Amino acid sequence: xxxxxxxxxxxxxxxxxxxxxxxxxxxxxxxxxxxxxxxxxxxxxxxxxxxxxxxxxxxxxxxxxxxxxxxxxxxxxxxxxxxxxxxxxxxxxxxxxxxxxxxxxxxxxxxxxxxxxxxxxxxxxxxxxxxxxxxxxxxxxxxxxxxxxxxxxxxxxxxxxxxxxxxxxxxxxxxxxxxxxxxxxxxxxxxxxxxxxxxxxxxxxxxxxxxxxxxxxxxxxxxxxxxxxxxxxxxxxxxxxxxxxxxxxxxxxxxxxxxxxxxxxxxxxxxxxxxxxxxxxxxxxxxxxxxxxxxxxxxxxxxxxxxxxxxxxxxxxxxxxxxxxxxxxxxxxxxxxxxxxxxxxxxxxxxxxxxxxxxxxxxxxxxxxxxxxxxxxxxxxxxxxxxxxxxxxxxxxxxxxxxxxxxxxxxxxxxxxxxxxxxxxxxxxxxxxxxxxxxxxxxxxxxxxxxxxxxxxxxxxxxxxxxxxxxxxxxxxxxxxxxxxxxxxxxxxxxxxxxxxxxxxxxxxxxxxxxxxxxxxxxxxxxxxxxxxxxxxxxxxxxxxxxxxxxxx
Amino acid sequence: xxxxxxxxxxxxxxxxxxxxxxxxxxxxxxxxxxxxxxxxxxxxxxxxxxxxxxxxxxxxxxxxxxxxxxxxxxxxxxxxxxxxxxxxxxxxxxxxxxxxxxxxxxxxxxxxxxxxxxxxxxxxxxxxxxxxxxxxxxxxxxxxxxxxxxxxxxxxxxxxxxxxxxxxxxxxxxxxxxxxxxxxxxxxxxxxxxxxxxxxxxxxxxxxxxxxxxxxxxxxxxxxxxxxxxxxxxxxxxxxxxxxxxxxxxxxxxxxxxxxxxxxxxxxxxxxxxxxxxxxxxxxxxxxxxxxxxxxxxxxxxxxxxxxxxxxxxxxxxxxxxxxxxxxxxxxxxxxxxxxxxxxxxxxxxxxxxxxxxxxxxxxxxxxxxxxxxxxxxxxxxxxxxxxx
Numbered sequence: 001x002x003x004x005x006x007x008x009x010x011x012x013x014x015x016x017x018x019x020x021x022x023x024x025x026x027x028x029x030x031x032x033x034x035x036x037x038x039x040x041x042x043x044x045x046x047x048x049x050x051x052x053x054x055x056x057x058x059x060x061x062x063x064x065x066x067x068x069x070x071x072x073x074x075x076x077x078x079x080x081x082x083x084x085x086x087x088x089x090x091x092x093x094x095x096x097x098x099x100x101x102x103x104x105x106x107x108x109x110x111x112x113x114x115x116x117x118x119x120x121x122x123x124x125x126x127x128x129x130x131x132x133x134x135x136x137x138x139x140x141x142x143x144x145x146x147x148x149x150x151x152x153x154x155x156x157x158x159x160x161x162x163x164x165x166x167x168x169x170x171x172x173x174x175x176x177x178x179x180x181x182x183x184x185x186x187x188x189x190x191x192x193x194x195x196x197x198x199x200x201x202x203x204x205x206x207x208x209x210x211x212x213x214x215x216x217x218x219x220x221x222x223x224x225x226x227x228x229x230x231x232x233x234x235x236x237x238x239x240x241x242x243x244x245x246x247x248x249x250x251x252x253x254x255x256x257x258x259x260x261x262x263x264x265x266x267x268x269x270x271x272x273x274x275x276x277x278x279x280x281x282x283x284x285x286x287x288x289x290x291x292x293x294x295x296x297x298x299x300x301x302x303x304x305x306x307x308x309x310x311x312x313x314x315x316x317x318x319x320x321x322x323x324x325x326x327x328x329x330x331x332x333x334x335x336x337x338x339x340x341x342x343x344x345x346x347x348x349x350x351x352x353x354x355x356x357x358x359x360x361x362x363x364x365x366x367x368x369x370x371x372x373x374x375x376x377x378x379x380x381x382x383x384x385x386x387x388x389x390x391x392x393x394x395x396x397x398x399x400x401x402x403x404x405x406x407x408x409x410x411x412x413x414x415x416x417x418x419x420x421x422x423x424x425x426x427x428x429x430x431x432x433x434x435x436x437x438x439x440x441x442x443x444x445x446x447x448x449x450x451x452x453x454x455x456x457x458x459x460x461x462x463x464x465x466x467x468x469x470x471x472x473x474x475x476x477x478x479x480x481x482x483x484x485x486x487x488x489x490x491x492x493x494x495x496x497x498x499x500x501x502x503x504x505x506x507x508x509x510x511x512x513x514x515x516x517x518x519x520x521x522x523x524x525x526x527x528x529x530x531x532x533x534x535x536x537x538x539x540x541x542x543x544x545x546x547x548x549x550x551x552x553x
Numbered sequence: 554x555x556x557x558x559x560x561x562x563x564x565x566x567x568x569x570x571x572x573x574x575x576x577x578x579x580x581x582x583x584x585x586x587x588x589x590x591x592x593x594x595x596x597x598x599x600x601x602x603x604x605x606x607x608x609x610x611x612x613x614x615x616x617x618x619x620x621x622x623x624x625x626x627x628x629x630x631x632x633x634x635x636x637x638x639x640x641x642x643x644x645x646x647x648x649x650x651x652x653x654x655x656x657x658x659x660x661x662x663x664x665x666x667x668x669x670x671x672x673x674x675x676x677x678x679x680x681x682x683x684x685x686x687x688x689x690x691x692x693x694x695x696x697x698x699x700x701x702x703x704x705x706x707x708x709x710x711x712x713x714x715x716x717x718x719x720x721x722x723x724x725x726x727x728x729x730x731x732x733x734x735x736x737x738x739x740x741x742x743x744x745x746x747x748x749x750x751x752x753x754x755x756x757x758x759x760x761x762x763x764x765x766x767x768x769x770x771x772x773x774x775x776x777x778x779x780x781x782x783x784x785x786x787x788x789x790x791x792x793x794x795x796x797x798x799x800x801x802x803x804x805x806x807x808x809x810x811x812x813x814x815x816x817x818x819x820x821x822x823x824x825x826x827x828x829x830x831x832x833x834x835x836x837x838x839x840x841x842x843x844x845x846x847x848x849x850x851x852x853x854x855x856x857x858x859x860x861x862x863x864x865x866x867x868x869x870x871x872x873x874x875x876x877x878x879x880x881x882x883x884x885x886x887x888x889x890x891x892x893x894x895x896x897x898x899x900x901x902x903x904x905x906x907x908x909x910x911x912x913x914x915x916x917x918x919x920x921x922x923x924x925x926x927x928x929x930x931x932x933x934x935x936x937x938x939x940x941x942x
Contacts, residue, residue, distance in 0.1 A: 349834070362832065370827075
């Protein structure tokens with residue numbers, strides 16, 4: 001990452017103001033953002049959701065979503081004023097000289113056409129090259145991006161290709177006209193860590209190979225540290241600060257930036273090991289489970305003791321959530337047994353007593369779908385209080401207010417709101433309160449922080465930790481994020497393909513020797529060091545990261 | 554020759570569109586309005602202008618009586634809808650005022666018409682000048698109330714072949730047709746909604762049995778099926794002493810409930826996979842709580858929209874059955890029967906528009922309500938974000 005600021009300026013965004021239409025009036029969503037981008041330079045835009053990152057990214061192409069307008073400022077791309085440019089001028093630039101890579105490749109490809117047909121569309125339309133040349137070029141790009149079978153993979157339909165491969169195919173598609181500028185909008189957010197690293201390496205390589213300038217939008221600092229030459233931090237539509245990557249990482253100036261940096265430092269003190277003869281709160285004994293005839297869990301066993309947190313780690317498809325479904329009784333296992341404080345639980349939740357159901361609660365990943373959008377917060381939390389505690393009227397109301405206090409949301413302000421009137425973090429807190437309302441012993445937290453911004457996620461983790469200390473709860477913490485594990489777990493269970501690969505105390509797990517799979521997981525978590533990816537690639541080689549490495553096991 | 558004329562016309566329009574855009578660009582300078590206008594859009598504008606000009610020309614023609622009435626009706630209804638919406642924007646609570654501010658004119662029109670129909674249907678006995686079965690002195694009085702053309706000021710919309718006042722029958726028809734259609738739709742929703750929700754929530758064999766049964770019912774063309782059942786029912790109705798109308802309500806409700814079942818099952822199917830339903834199940838909640846407290850509140854918007862549409866279909870089915878003679882039985886007034894009874898007057902349209910209007914009044918009443926309900930439904934679907942751009 002050499003300094004590229006002396007090179008020709010490609011894009012200048014000057015005092016950009018954007019407004020969004022909400023209900024009946026225009027509300028400012030971006031309040032004055034300016035930056036320059038030089039040829040071959042990568043700018044990282046970071047900030048929480050709602051900070052206006054994506055809106056700025058799109059505005060840099062002269063494009064706004066429906067219900068958004070450019071209220072002021074200028075966007076100048078290579079001498080062309082994109083704010084006032086005619087549709088014809090923009091049409092000639094977009095796709096050809098400016099390309100866009102969206103967050104969800106699966107949603108951005110048209111499922112009815114083959115990947116290569118979508119790839120060749122832009123070059124042919126723009127008259128850059130003919131169809132045959134473009135196809136040959138696509139295969140070359142696929143090879144550069146290390147997609148398996150580059151000759152053949154383009155002739156598949158999008159659903160026949162995995163998420164990480166699709167994201168790389170989309171990057172290849174953006175490259176098809178050799179644009180001067182690519183805008184990456186959270187391209188790896190939806191991917192597993194092991195897949196993410198492959199996509200990161202591919203994007204970085206191709207951007208360097210073709211000397212393309214890029215705007216890289218993300219909320220993950222560690223990722224942007226690998227990709228960007230310079231970083232710009234946004235908060236609620238206003239710029240906080242901008243500096244080159246190393247300066248930004250080593251000496252952030254603003255309080256907000258410092259707080260972002262500090263998030264990763266949260267770590268709970270280790271707890272003493274449970275007594276040898278203690279009865280675990282939840283004991284999973286040799287569970288084998290299947291969807292239909294396909295076995296997805298093979299002889300899984302682990303114990304969760306009172307007041308402790310067990311993190312279950314693994315990629316998507318490794319059976320983490322299925323294990324949780326077995327414990328809750330949604331998926332009765334084929335064989336094996338689950339014990340609650342030494343007493344076997346009926347396999348099907350319908351056969352469990354109300355008290356047994358009360359003891360095991362669940363907090364979901366997507367707070368949006370976990371809360372009934374038509375009920376107020378008071379009703380959502382009040383229902384389990386009434387259902388299990390058989391409290392009504394004043395007693396119920398007092399308990400709901402107590403729970404809202406416990407999750408640090410003032411009752412007077414929030415009790416009558418609907419979930420749609422809350423932020424993501426607040427919704428997740430309500431989910432926690434609903435679980436607490438049952439007065440349980442054991443809570444399953446299914447990826448509770450993965451949909452949240454880092455600062456908000458840290459708040460949730462601290463809340464969960466405090467509640468555990470106060471109420472003596474046990475957590476089963478399902479996650480793929482090892483930073484979260486480091487922050488909150490006491491014990492770690494690593495799963496792969498429905499099997500427990502390794503389990504033990506947190507300290508043992510983060511120190512070598514590891515099982516090769518644990519090692520791969522650990523090494524794939526980006527660190528806040530701008531050289532991390534370069535060093536990792538040098539150390540392991542391009543063939544020993546990501547899915548390629550998983551396949552070798 | 555005709556083909557050539559049409560081709561020349563289209564070519565002329567295309568040229569005009571091109572000129573329109575070029576002139577607009579020159580006159581407006583660099584403003585995006587004309588600069589980014591596609592040729593298709595320019596053609597659309599020019600075509601609309603041409604159509605409007607043709608409309609004005611037609612309006613001024615002596616013979617185009619019906620077109621003139623249609624235009625006048627359109628203008629009157631637009632103005633009424635606009636006045637109604639303006640009124641709603643300034644009267645009422647903050648919430649209703651906001652509702653009216655966001656409302657398109659079509660929805661305001663729809664709501665206004667539905668309100669008028671409701672009032673007329675409920676207070677038919679008070680509003681109607683004569684009884685629906687009352688046979689008056691003169692048969693076949695022409696509408697318009699102008700004695701010179703054969704009208705009578707006492708019967709502004711004229712009388713039918715046996716001398717009953719058409720205005721009164723139209724008003725009572727609102728009560729009979731709309732009232733029965735409303736009851737039928739409610740019954741269809743009670744049936745279809747209940748079974749649809751049950752099928753989606755319980756799944757398994759119940760879902761299979763219900764869905765296959767509904768498939769069988771849906772496989773038979775609905776109007777012919779209804780006719781067949783009504784023929785059978787007319788025999789039973791005499792034996793049992795139950796009015797045929799009751800059978801009609803049940804038959805149409807059952808046939809239409811299959812469509813409601815499909816929708817309710819699909820909507821509930823999307824809701825039962827949500828995490829909050831899983832949370833409620835894991836809490837140990839019963840079926841009643843799940844359906845009424847968790848699923849139903851989230852299914853109201855699409856179901857309400859379907860209610861509007863389904864009401865139109867039921868309404869048209871009843872009118873069709875009545876037109877065919879097996880629906881609402883005389884002497885009760887019904888719009889479908891009225892259209893059938895007066896249908897032969899349509900032949901006078903060429904030389905005596907006043908006389909030909911009589912069957913069209915009932916048909917127009919049906920059409921107006923159908924259009925109004927559809928406008929409101931469209932708007933509701935839009936609001937529940939189903940059809941947002």
